[in-house]
Amino acid sequence: MERRCTGSEVKGVSTGTTILAAIYDGGVVIGSDSRASIGGEYVSSKTINKVIQVHDRIFCCMSGSLADAQAVTKAAKFQLSFHRFMERPPLVIAAATIMKELCYKNKEDLQAGFITAGWDHRHGPQVYVVSLGGMLVSQPVTIGGSGSTYIYGYVDAKYKPNMSREECLQFATNALALAMGRDNVSGGVAHLAVISETGVEHVVVPGNKLPRFNHE
């Protein structure tokens, strides 16, 4: 059987991961698994949190090389913190653009991709994807990381626009659980953040409480 090449010959610790974000009616859910591995053979952390808060209502999920991703999110957080001198909180697209600028200008050296999701006063809930080379795209639902390959079909079939908060949370948890079940470099717990106008809620679903599917 031909070796599936995910295109991630990553040096050092890689997040080899599953990340996703989806818009529901009134907010957005962003989530990830919690496994960090070295070369797909050793799990260096079972409980790493890949959902990083870069501002009050803006979160990022990282994939690819962990070191690169952490460096970029730290830089983005720093730049966004200057917005405390403005009247209103930053737009989600501002955060996404900062990540994109960093990824695009340093595309030779970096190997990290991001999903940025959040809520702002102008456009409400939004999800942006910054890919490896620095492309920035807005989508209602998006998945990323090595585990995402296995859930493209599930997400295409099950995502509906304008879901309720509970439906979207269940959808995201199911998608993460399915990806973690098939991808050997995704696993651990599911970290989720639900962001809306009223606030942010963190949800952690431990491995044994994840939904089970038939024949695992």
Add this chain to the structure above:
Amino acid sequence: MLGGAGPELVTEEVKTGTTIIAVEFNGGVVLGSDSRVSAGDAVVNRVMNKLSPLHDRIYCALSGSAADAQTMAEVVNHQLDVHSIEIGEDPLVCSAATLVKNISYKYKEELMAHLIVAGWDRKDGGQVFATLNGLLTRLPFAIGGSGSFYVYGFVDAEYRKGMSRDECQQFVLNTLSLAMTRDGSSGGVAFLVTIDQHSTEEKIILPKHLPKFFNQ
């Protein structure tokens, strides 16, 4: 065309780069496949039927290298004919699968093809066997080919034991449709074969009649 030498036709071996699936129901099996055959970037056949008969009530689904898969199917077809004359009755699905497995295993270095064998016999009813790389295993359902990676999550979530014949056909069509949307090497029409005690029914489903999902 983005500069360079144009599509790489001549140097690339013809692959079926495909999505195949077989599901068992009470009393028979349903097999499904897409119809695209690619050689590098070019689609050399957009209407190939990858569901190949091995006997009246036993079919196999081809994936991997088109030449290898077709040859294996033809050889096993011949061997099964001889075998069924020797025993004086219709062969078992398990026998067909074993013949495929024998070739897969003996020539595993030289061949690159995966055949899913499915059918009906009087002894055990509907059965599905996977013969990847020379292993032989009976499963309630099996998926294969390059497009299958995208729908692992979907089939894990959606498969239920005890589906009826119609539910199985719908399940197969949904899976094929999702995979064909996401995999560049799968596409065209969907071929469906339903085998039970009384008949073997072949159907072609055109793209406009395939189930549609979000964003399509």
